[in-house]
Amino acid sequence: xxxxxxxxxxxxxxxxxxxxxxxxxxxxxxxxxxxxxxxxxxxxxxxxxxxxxxxxxxxxxxxxxxxxxxxxxxxxxxxxxxxxxxxxxxxxxxxxxxxxxxxxxxxxxxxxxxxxxxxxxxxxxxxxxxxxxxxxxxxxxxxxxxxxxxxxxxxxxxxxxxxxxxxxxxxxxxxxxxxxxxxxxxxxxxxxxxxxxxxxxxxxxxxxxxxxxxxxxxxxxxxxxxxxxxxxxxxxxxxxxxxxxxxxxxxxxxxxxxxxxxxxxxxxxxxxxxxxxxxxxxxxxxxxxxxxxxxxxxxxxxxxxxxxxxxxxxxxxxxxxxxxxxxxxxxxxxxxxxxx
Numbered sequence: 001x002x003x004x005x006x007x008x009x010x011x012x013x014x015x016x017x018x019x020x021x022x023x024x025x026x027x028x029x030x031x032x033x034x035x036x037x038x039x040x041x042x043x044x045x046x047x048x049x050x051x052x053x054x055x056x057x058x059x060x061x062x063x064x065x066x067x068x069x070x071x072x073x074x075x076x077x078x079x080x081x082x083x084x085x086x087x088x089x090x091x092x093x094x095x096x097x098x099x100x101x102x103x104x105x106x107x108x109x110x111x112x113x114x115x116x117x118x119x120x121x122x123x124x125x126x127x128x129x130x131x132x133x134x135x136x137x138x139x140x141x142x143x144x145x146x147x148x149x150x151x152x153x154x155x156x157x158x159x160x161x162x163x164x165x166x167x168x169x170x171x172x173x174x175x176x177x178x179x180x181x182x183x184x185x186x187x188x189x190x191x192x193x194x195x196x197x198x199x200x201x202x203x204x205x206x207x208x209x210x211x212x213x214x215x216x217x218x219x220x221x222x223x224x225x226x227x228x229x230x231x232x233x234x235x236x237x238x239x240x241x242x243x244x245x246x247x248x249x250x251x252x253x254x255x256x257x258x259x260x261x262x263x264x265x266x267x268x269x270x271x272x273x274x275x276x277x278x279x280x281x282x283x284x285x286x287x288x289x290x291x292x293x294x295x296x297x298x299x300x301x302x303x304x305x306x307x308x309x310x311x312x313x314x315x316x317x318x319x320x321x322x323x324x325x326x327x328x329x330x331x332x333x334x335x336x337x338x339x340x
Contacts, residue, residue, distance in 0.1 A: 046108050046280070046281050046284065047082045047108065047109070049081070049082065050082060050083070051082055051109060052082065052083040052084065052085050052109070053076075053080065053083070053084045053085070053109050053111065054084075054086075054087050054109060054110050054111065055072075055073055055085070055086055055111050055112065055271075056087050056088075056097045056100060056101050056110065056111065056112040056113070057069045057086055057087065057088045057090075057112075057113055058090060058091075058094035058096070058097035058098065058112070058113070058114070058115060059090050059094070059115075059117075059178075059179065059204050060090045060205075060206055061088055062205075062206040063090075063178075063179075063206060063223075063225075063226055064205070064223035064225030064226045064306065064307065065113055065146070065269060066086070067225045067305050067306075067307065068113060068143065068144050068225065068269055068302070068305075068307050069086050071301060071302055071305060071307070072113075072143060072271075072289070073085070075292045075298060076289065076292065079288045079291075079292065080288070090203060090204050091203065092122070092126070093117045093118055093121065093125065093126070093179060094115060094117045094122065094180075095118055095122055095126065095129065095130070098112065098119070098131050098136075098137075099131055100112075101272070101273070101274055102136045102137070102274060102275070103274075105274070106138070106273060106274040106276045106278070107277075108273065108277065108278070108281040108285065110273070110274065111271055111273050112271075112273075113143070113269055113270070113271060114133075114269065114271070114321075115146070115179075115267070115268065115269050115270075116146075116180070116181060116265075116266065116267050116268045116324060117179045117180035117181055117267075118180075119133040119137075119272075119321060119324075120180075120265075120321075120324045120327070120328035120329075121181070121183075121184055122180065123325065123329065124328065124329045124332040124333070124339065125180055125184075125337060125340065126340065127339040127340065133321065133325060134318075134321060134325065137272045137273065137274065138272060138273045138274065138275060138276070138277035138282055139270065139272055139314050139315075139317040139318040139321060140270070140272055140277075140282055140285045140289065140314055140317070141270060141285070141286040141289040141290050141293075141311065141313060141314065141317055142269075142310055142311065142316070142317040142320060143269050143270050143289065143293060143309070143310065144268065144269035144270070144302070144308060144309065145266060145267065145268055145269075145308040145310050146181070146223040146225060146267040146308075147223065147224050147241060147242070147243065147247045147249055147250075147267070148181055148182070148185060148221050148222060148223050148224070148241070148243075148267055149221070149223075149224055149227065149238040149239070149240065149253065150164070150189070150219065150220075150238070150239045150240045150241075150242065151219065151220060151227060151231070151236050151237060151238050151239065152164065152212075152237050152239065153213050153235070153237070154213075154235050155213075156218070158218075158219075158237075159237070161240045161256075164219065165193055165195070168193070168195040169193075169194065169195045172196060172197060172198060173195075173197045173198070173217075173218040174197060174198045174199075174200055174217035174218045174219075175198065175200065175217060175218065175219055175220060176199075176200040176201075176202060176211060176212055176216070176217040176219075176220040177199065177201060177208065177220055178203070178204050178205035178207070178208035178220075178222070179204070181221065181223070181242075181267045182208075182220055182221040182222065183199070183201070183337070184265075184328065184331055184332055184335060184337065185221040185242045185263070186220070186221055187332075187337050188262070188263070188334065188335045189256065190335070191334065191336060192260040192262065193260060197218070197219075200216070200217045205222055205223070205226045205227075206226065208220060208222070209222065209226065209227060209230060209236065212236065213230070213235050222236075223267065223306065224247075224249055224250065224306035224307075225305055225306035225307050226306075227306075228305070228306040238250065239253070240253055241253050241254070241256065242256055242263055243255045243256070243257060243263050243264075244256075244257025244258075244261055244262070244264050247308075248303075248308075249303060249306060249308065264327075265324065265327045265331050266324060266327075268310070268320070268324060270312075270317050270321070271285065271286075271289055273285075282314055283314070286314045287313070289311070290311040290312070290313055292311075293309045293310075293311035294309075
């Protein structure tokens, strides 16, 4: 990519203008960079016209990860000028999706919206993991934080965090979870707050929320993106944020770290490809994704969906993934969770 094309891309990515103008700028910059990369390498430019790019989602439709992937895919499709489709492959806390993408051809047409569940916790929670979350994937761009909240059914007599802790210490409650984040956060809270709860695992968050409302278990940790509609409709009651600091998405809720410091591990999301994804494809996808996520319109749209935009490029994202793998491992061990 020559200096003029670099200037062209930077101009497009920093334009403070209407959404339609931004989309045109992104598309034009992407076309220029892609054409340059293809011609310099002596290979066809990426993506080929009309050839779909698939983003694999490790959880079911309606999950926070699915919501994020669809929000990103809409703008990514416009910038790339080719279809971007979502493929849900839930199972084993993201391991099913990870294994599928690990085996995919590294040509930029099969990507994954990786999350902390499959890339930070499975190594510590599962006895047999068929992939390495660092070695087997190419980091493209960090995209998201998924703020989690401690919730109960609105029909519960528990109304505050103090109510919850009193009840949990007085009698054994049941805890549902639909992903590894919920599992680790629940075990961590039990350890530091001094109570026990009977775990009720689910394959994904949406069915767990249905059963929470139906009274099949007492509480769970859930991402705001998955539960926001139910919270706003009065079916689910949030008690606290799974963090050391309050979230701008629900600033009225206390952070668990205000009482029990140490909820500093991050439920994250980011775009990855298989190992050995060509650098020109990684750079192009990463640059476009970061530019999209820095735009105020998308940030506002994501916040309305219960998501926090967190754009970072490939190198920074790769370092972050390694740091979080260690951080989540520490919390899993502290909570006393054994690999299953």
